[in-house]
C-alpha cells in the first residue's frame with residue numbers, strides 16, 4: 001500500500017492509526033538523494049516517510 005506514497009510527487013496520503021486520512025505537510029530534504037515526507041493528522045499524530053527523489057539509478061553517479 002505504500003508503493004505510491006513512496007513516489008516523491010505522489011499526492012497520496014497514509015491513513016492514520018485513528019482511521020482518518022492524514023494531511024500532507026511538507027517534503028524535507030535530508031541529503032543529496034533522500035527526503036522525508038511529513039504527514040499529520042487532526043488527532044495530533046505525525047507520520048514521517050523516507051523517500052528517494054532520485055530513485056532512477058544513475059550509472060554516472062555510481063561510477064563517481
Ligand SMILES: [Zn+2]
Nearest residue numbers: 016018041043
Ligand atoms: Zn489520527
